Amino acid sequence: MDHPSQANESLETLQDIRRMMERSSRFISLSGLSGVSAGICALIGAYIAHGWIIAYYGGVTVRGVDPGSIGRHGYMHDEAEGLKWRLIGLAMAVLAAALLSSTFFTWRRARKSNLPIWDVTSKKLFINMLIPLVTGGLFVLGMLYHADWDYVAPTCLVFYGLALVNASKYTLTDIRYLGFLEIILGCISMYYLHWGLYFWTVGFGALHIIYGLIMWWKYERGVGV
Numbered sequence: 288m289d290h291p292s293q294a295n296e297s298l299e300t301l302q303d304i305r306r307m308m309e310r311s312s313r314f315i316s317l318s319g320l321s322g323v324s325a326g327i328c329a330l331i332g333a334y335i336a337h338g339w340i341i342a343y344y345g346g347v348t349v350r351g352v353d354p355g356s357i358g359r360h361g362y363m364h365d366e367a368e369g370l371k372w373r374l375i376g377l378a379m380a381v382l383a384a385a386l387l388s389s390t391f392f393t394w395r396r397a398r399k400s401n402l403p404i405w406d407v408t409s410k411k412l413f414i415n416m417l418i419p420l421v422t423g424g425l426f427v428l429g430m431l432y433h434a435d436w437d438y439v440a441p442t443c444l445v446f447y448g449l450a451l452v453n454a455s456k457y458t459l460t461d462i463r464y465l466g467f468l469e470i471i472l473g474c475i476s477m478y479y480l481h482w483g484l485y486f487w488t489v490g491f492g493a494l495h496i497i498y499g500l501i502m503w504w505k506y507e508r509g510v511g512v
Contacts, residue, residue, distance in 0.1 A: 317458050318396040319507055322465075322499025324388035329491035332381035336374055337484060343370050375431075396507070408457055416454035419446050440483030444473030444490045459506070465498045 397404040423446025427439055451466030469490050476486035 317462070317502075318389075318392040319499040319501070319503030319505075320392040320396075321389035322495045322502060324392060324499075325385035326492045326495030326497075326499060328381050328385040328388060329495060330488065330493075332377055333484060333488040333492060336377055339370060339373060339377075340484070371431075412454050412457040415457060416450045419450035419453055422446065423450070437480045437483075438477070440487045441473045441476040441480075444469050444476060444486065447490075448473060459502065461498075461502060461505070465494060468494055 394404050403409075423442060426446070427442055430436070430439060430442070448466040448469030448471075451462050451469060453466075455463035455466060472486055472490045472494070476483060479486070
């Protein structure tokens with residue numbers, strides 16, 4: 288019969304081996320604060336976009352803002368084109384700010400954990416997430432080329448959700464549930480096209496913040512930020 292101390296040492300050894308295997312197969316340095324920062328960037332961007340659209344229409348109906356009608360229904364073509372490019376520019380700026388802030392918090396967590404931020408696992412994570420994102424981005428550009436704004440918000444949410452699910456096998460499995468929620472939200476948004484901006488705000492803003500806080504509480508609380 289093994290001595291209790293020997294049993295404890297064996298258990299600790301097995302736990303160490305498990306942690307090493309997890310580190311080698313999954314990117315575990317993803318910070319919850321990355322999600323929070325990305326969500327805040329999305330909320331700020333949505334607030335600015337909402338103001339621009341309201342100013343363009345001179346008000347909003349109970350059905351909400353309909354960005355799909357920008358440039359149609361008698362509105363001045365030049366003004367509509369100007370608003371389109373401003374919204375596209377704003378989306379790119381928000382995306383850049385979200386990526387930079389997310390990368391910073393993830394890099395900081397990896398440095399405190401003495402883990403590399405760019406290795407074989409993170410490369411696999413990046414590639415598996417990039418494929419659905421690039422596909423969705425090209426799909427959205429095609430819709431914009433044909434002046435079809437109606438399905439932009441649902442498409443972004445669905446493809447982003449697919450990217451998270453696809454990448455979840457190389458990082459914390461919790462991110463898979465965020466992906467499922469994004470996909471469900473995008474599918475629901477298909478039936479409420481005039482509320483696309485609000486669904487976008489919930490998906491990229493609120494859900495990111497909630498997810499980030501849960502991840503921080505679950506994995507980072509008590510170990511410093």
